[in-house]
Amino acid sequence: MDMSMPMPTATATGATPSSTMDGMTHTGGDGAAMPMTMDMSQMAMIFFQSATSPLFAKAWTPAGPGAYAGTCIFLVVLATLHRVLIAVRNLVFETVPHGLPKLDTDEEEAAYQRRYGRSAGVLARVRRALHDNPFRIATETARAFSEVIIGGVGYLLMLAVMTMNVGYFLSVLGGVFLGAFLAGRFGTVDH
Secondary structure, eight states, X not given: OOTTOOOOOOOTTSOOOSEETTEXXXXXXXXXXXXXXXXXXXXXXXXXXXXXOOBSBTTOOOOSHHHHHHHHHXXXXXXXXXXXXXXXXXXXXXXXXXXXXXXSOHHHHHHHHHHHOTTHHXXXXXXXXXXXXXXXXXXXXXXXXXXXXXXXXXXXXHHHHHTOBHHHHHHHHHHHHXXXXXXXXXXXXXX
């Protein structure tokens, strides 16, 4: 934090201003207004170590080393859960491999191409993929909810890493390792 910030000034009436021309202000505990402007040098993205870094909200600010360790353990568990959820999704929904399915035989593919032209083979494979994977509301709803949960957990992990706290960053990496170690064999892991 830059300690050379200008001192707040009170107005002639003694009231504190709610905004300034150069940016926002923040009212301190004594009622004095302090400018909240930052330049690029104050926003340097560097890793740091602090046992009192807030996570997700100001209310979740560890009060000491024990609470900080608990927060790091939570992040390890959350990252592990993220990888396990991906593996469970792959097992439950048996994700289709990339690309279109092949037709049963080369003769079948050649027959489609002779009859409908060169692009007909692709159309036939699209029809086959749609036929083999029909749309079912219950299945697609469950798949969509699982994607929302996996995405939400992933974004929470991203926010933890974006705090630039070394402990939080290493905890997330440790959880990714542990989750891949435990559940990586059950399917490919999305990134």
